[in-house]
Amino acid sequence: MSEKFTGSKKYVATEDLMIAVNAAVTLEKPLLIKGEPGTGKTMLAEEMARALGKPLIEWHIKSTTKAAQGLYEYDAVARLRDSQLGDEKVNDISNYIVKGKLWETFLSEEQPILLIDEIDKADVEFPNDLLRELDRMEFFVYETKKLIKANNKPIIIITSNNEKELPDAFLRRCFFHYIAFPDKETMIEIINVHFPKIKKKLINEALECFFELREIPGLKKKPTTSELLDWIKLLVAEDIPPEALREKDTQKAIPKLYGALLKNEQDMHLFERLVFLSRRNSAN
Secondary structure: OOOOOOOOOOOOOOHHHHHHHHHHHHHOOOEEEEEOOOOOHHHHHHHHHHHHOOOEEEEEOOOOOOHHHHHEEEOHHHHHHHHHOOOHHHHOHHHHEEEOHHHHHHHOOOOOEEEEEOHHHOOOOHHHHHHHHHHHOEEEEOOOOEEEEOOOOOEEEEEEOOOOOOOHHHHHOOEEEEEOOOOHHHHHHHHHHHOOOOOHHHHHHHHHHHHHHHOOOOOOOOOOHHHHHHHHHHHHHOOOOHHHHHOOOOOOOHHHHHHHOOOOHHHHHHHHHHHHHHHHHHHO
């Protein structure tokens, strides 16, 4: 492929990530992306499709998802119902074959990007059950006795939040990349993409607070990039001055805005207690 992914107007890609993406495409291997929630794993596939001008097919995995559903499902219940009603279409079994995301991908007239999102949510056998189809780029439909082959070998992006260990046989077939949580410089780039007119002083103060918050011991859920962007959107909308972010008074408005960053009562109580202790120490 002559085109190289270099990020997009809405997606700041680090050099390591760009190398990983383009290496996986060159090797024609699925790209397995891991990283904290909110590091842009899912958005990567969306922005790749936009930047490279390719169709995107998204398969979002749930705990109940089976690998066979990615190929097709046979709706026997609908066929039985139609037979009871005397519908003539029951004579053609293909009317009851529901195409899955892999079938849709294989049918694409141009090279698509297939996103298999949060593969670790499924049963532990799910990845291995996909190996044959992903290796051969074909599968057999037993009900219709037809072999379905891919028109174009897709670019495959697979995301995982590390909820379950993935099988070794599956890992061997992938090119792996871990998206590290953005450092301050990368985060500034990301913020500028979303808020091009924001004042530098507000960015610096917001990031100072954000990274301090992430370092608090005992947080159940550390705030991510998406929460930071929500928080900054609030700060801009409320026209909060940068100096106010250093306000330690829990009775003032700023701590309330931390609801954009903290997502459970345990973390909120921990934060409020630390602010209270900080105020008391300052007073002494």
